[in-house]
Amino acid sequence: EPEVTQTPSHQVTQMGQEVILRCVPISNHLYFYWYRQILGQKVEFLVSFYNNEISEKSEIFDDQFSVERPDGSNFTLKIRSTKLEDSAMYFCASMRDRSSGANVLTFGAGSRLTVL
Amino acid sequence: EDKVVQSPLSLVVHEGDTVTLNCSYEVTNFRSLLWYKQEKKAPTFLFMLTSSGIEKKSGRLSSILDKKELFSILNITATQTGDSAVYLCAVEATGNQFYFGTGTSLTVIP
Numbered sequence: 001e002p003e004v005t006q007t008p009s010h011q012v013t014q015m016g017q018e019v020i021l022r023c024v025p026i027s028n029h030l031y032f033y034w035y036r037q038i039l040g041q042k043v044e045f046l047v048s049f050y051n052n053e054i055s056e057k058s059e060i061f062d063d064q065f066s067v068e069r070p071d072g073s074n075f076t077l078k079i080r081s082t083k084l085e086d087s088a089m090y091f092c093a094s095m096r097d098r099s100s101g102a103n104v105l106t107f108g109a110g111s112r113l114t115v116l
Numbered sequence: 117e118d119k120v121v122q123s124p125l126s127l128v129v130h131e132g133d134t135v136t137l138n139c140s141y142e143v144t145n146f147r148s149l150l151w152y153k154q155e156k157k158a159p160t161f162l163f164m165l166t167s168s169g170i171e172k173k174s175g176r177l178s179s180i181l182d183k184k185e186l187f188s189i190l191n192i193t194a195t196q197t198g199d200s201a202v203y204l205c206a207v208e209a210t211g212n213q214f215y216f217g218t219g220t221s222l223t224v225i226p
Contacts (some may be wrong), residue, residue, distance in 0.1 A: 004158075033214075041161070043204060056213050085130040091158060103148060103208060106159040 002026040004108035006092050012114045013073040016081050021111045023075045023092030032075045032106065034067065036060070043091070049075065070090040082115045089113075119143070122217035133173050133195050136166045137220045140187040149181055149188050152204040153220065159204050162167030162190070214220050 006013040009034050025032050034046040047057040047067055054067065066078045075094075079086055089112050093105040120141045127134045135215055141149065151169065152159035163172045165181035165188055171181050176195075181188045192199055202219040 035216075042218040043206075045213060045215070048213060089157075101164075104150065104161050104164055104207070106216060107152075107163065111156045 004094055004104075004106055006108035006111050008092075009109065010109055010112040010114070012116065015084060015115055019086075019113060020080045020084055021077045021079075021090050021092075021113070022093075023077070023108055024073055025072070025092065026096070026106060029106070031097070032069070033093040033095070034077045035091045035093060035107075036111075037091065038088045039046055045085055045107030046055055046090075047076070048077055048097035050062050055103075079113075082113075084115050089114045120205055120215045120217040122203075122220050123218060124203050125218065126221040126223070128223045128225060129195055131196060133224075134191065134193045135195060135222060137190040137203050137205075137222070138187060139189070139217055141205075141207045141215070142186065143215055145205045145208050145210040146183070147208040147210055150206045150208065150214070151179055151188070151190050151205065154202040154204055155200075162203075192222075195222075197224050197226055200224045205206075 007022045032049040035043050037043045038079050045058045048055045048068055049063045050051055064080045068113045088108045092108040095103055095105050123138045149162045151162040153189050154160055163179045168181055168183040176193045179190045200223050203223050204219045205217040206214045
């Protein structure tokens, strides 16, 4: 069964360092998302991406964050200068399209980011 | 502000019990409501509901949506230890966004 693949599964970094989290969405999906989940808290929307551009972003997704789809398959989330409060599980998700029945988010296994 | 509220926050039951998980929402431009099961890592899809009053069923799990009262329930009958997980409710709105609740943590004791 097709799946969303995320790397790395766990990254430990020092505060202030740049981090890139990678995702390979399901190949025929058109909509891509990043969510994060701080330990013990709810899943929070960061950004959605469609047609090679950001379609929506939350207040969390400030100037420290950026997304790219550099080569038509990978979908990356970059955090420019990590802060302690960026420690969380970051989930990539993709969706085939917005038609009825296809608008189901499929999640990757997540990338756990620990900022020291 | 759009929001999704799940209750209870956590639940401990014995194997064989039936549980009902609740999700209420206040979301502008509702499109659909989805239930996910989150065990160790990624949420896995259970149900998508778009129409009121039509029950979706999968084995021991079932779910229904009430678009007038703005809530959904997820029922699990004859619970098993493998049902232990966090159950997430998400509401899709137009504008390409999904709003998640805090989840209900279910623990099934043998």
